[in-house]
Ligand code: B12
């Protein structure tokens with residue numbers, strides 16, 4: 001009887017797992033090159049979607065025990081980590097796996113197969129933007145039972161767990177793709193599309209800090225391998241975006257296709273500031289605001305900064321701009337924060353290419369006015385991003401990035417706050433983006449099905465990973481031009497004093513190794529199949545070097561903070577807030593009471 005009560009109170013209802021990009025990357029030698037140089041994760045993309053925290057928090061508020069386990073992070077941290085052994089120790093009726101970013105397809109499917117092998121009785125659930133796009137292909141795999149579609153699955157996940165527990169019909173679970181016992185796929189309507197973003201905690205830092213104690217695991221809290229050295233946190237302005245950049249699966253077109261969303265769901269300035277206050281209560285790490293503060297209009301942005309200023313939040317605030325900003329706005333940012341930085345992705349130095357893509361479709365003089373205003377208004381750091389692989393972009397126009405950055409160096413007197421970066425568009429075109437859906441933009445899709453994307457991830461180089469070519473560049477040219485522009489920018493930044501010799505030399509060395517290793521891998525692929533694996537294994541060290549910092553050094557894009565955690569404050573929050581809530585929840589579970597939180601209001605049925 002005691003054991004039953006214990007299971008009832010402490011038993012897990014859902015485990016959310018995050019897979020690496022490639023399963024099992026530790027046995028593979030793949031030159032993935034610079035695909036993760038400008039993000040905090042390694043090339044295995046170990047950061048999990050922030051929505052896993054909001055799903056877990058929402059379910060816990062409804063008395064479902066939900067745990068996040070970052071398998072990718074654990075595999076990276078320890079070569080001895082055995083996923084099968086670890087999973088065998090975790091028991092739950094449902095295991096959820098995110099396939100949010102398509103470059104996870106190999107890892108996510110590999111992990112799903114393993115879960116089904118270790119726990120044949122458990123149900124395997126998929127979710128995320130890519131899972132939503134490919135739901136019908138996913139449900140055809142014998143080891144996948146459910147896909148929850150859309151960008152807001154917290155409430156549908158609760159409906160699913162309630163239906164499984166009570167044995168009620170699955171037809172009633174919003175956004176669910178599932179199969180009948182005979183294997184026939186059923187696609188329920190994607191009807192849960194809330195119009196705002198205030199009804200949940202997202203990111204749910206309260207849940208995450210509490211989970212460190214509840215599930216006794218710091219490893220599952222840490223979002224990426226280097227977080228303790230370079231901590232960062234985020235607040236989420238919206239789900240969905242009002243803009244329609246051609247290459248973005250998170251654009252207006254993308255969200256309509258993938259999530260049945262017609263307009264972004266916005267988080268209110270009040271909630272955003274409360275989120276930032278919560279972060280500052282346990283960490284001094286910089287806070288990234290995802291999406292331009294003006295996505296919900298300038299008035300809303302102004303209100304956010306006024307509240308942010310009044311709250312006197314000490315953390316540095318990092319914002320991004322999707323279009324030029326006037327002086328008043330940037331001065332308001334300055335006056336509301338203790339420190340702030342800016343990220344701007346213009347993709348190309350050629351305004352004609354920018355017009356085709358849709359981001360910053362203005363003259364270079366207008367872009368530069370915004371840069372000048374931001375520097376005048378005291379931005380601590382201003383990162384400008386370029387891309388190779390765009391519609392209309394020839395190798396020559398991509399090389400134009402170098403001259404343009406030289407011009408910016410002259411114009412801004414090599415201000416060390418203004419830094420430049422380049423990255424390739426890749427490895428895949430985003431499903432649902434205009435680039436993926438509309439051939440007239442000049443992208444030639446090599447890969448279409450989920451299985452094709454899965455196989456492509458095995459490389460052996462990032463040229464084979466690229467899912468497309470364009471009317472203007474072959475895959476070879478995209479690879480070659482990316483390295484050419486990256487190498488030149490590295491030299492330019494060093495010559496202008498923007499980066500030190502150690503940073504420059506690291507990138508130059510990795511970049512050189514990458515370029516030398518590519519033809520050696522090509523030669524190996526010409527060998528008989530049986531000899532390839534051993535020959536590739538001999539290049540493992542070179543490939544590891546080429547997979548890091550071959551365009552941008554590890555430190556260049558990261559913010560150092562004095563500490564990631566205030567451990568004592570975390571503990572105090574836990575004891576004063578989360579622990580009493582957990583006790584109340586346990587009592588409710590003991591009495592079989594679930595689904596007690598108020599179900600969301602303020603969501604609307606999709607209009608098409
Ligand atoms: C913020 C952001 C990031 C942040 C990550 C933040 C985070 N930890 O989530 C950073 C900057 C690090 C990032 C990096 C990358 N990103 Co990004 N990112 C975005 C952005 C701007 C917003 C995402 C967002 O609004 N999420 C909120 C909602 C939609 O998701 P969510 O709350 O996390 O999750 C909900 C649902 O998706 C779903 N769900 C998710 N997982 C699961 C799992 C289960 C089991 C279930 C049931 C449900 C479920 O339910 C959740 C709760 O409702 C979008 C563009 C856009 N406008 O959408 C691109 C976007 C998502 N990113 C994209 C890509 C490609 C990447 C990179 C692979 C790029 C690269 N090559 O480096 C990396 C991968 C990083 C990694 N994993 O390590 C593409 C994805 C296209 C695709 N379908 O594959 C997008 C659409 C556009 C783009 N090109 O940038 N990204």
Ligand code: SF4
Nearest residue numbers: 241243244245248251
């Ligand atoms: S790339 Fe464009 S469409 Fe995508 S999130 Fe940014 S502004 Fe929105």
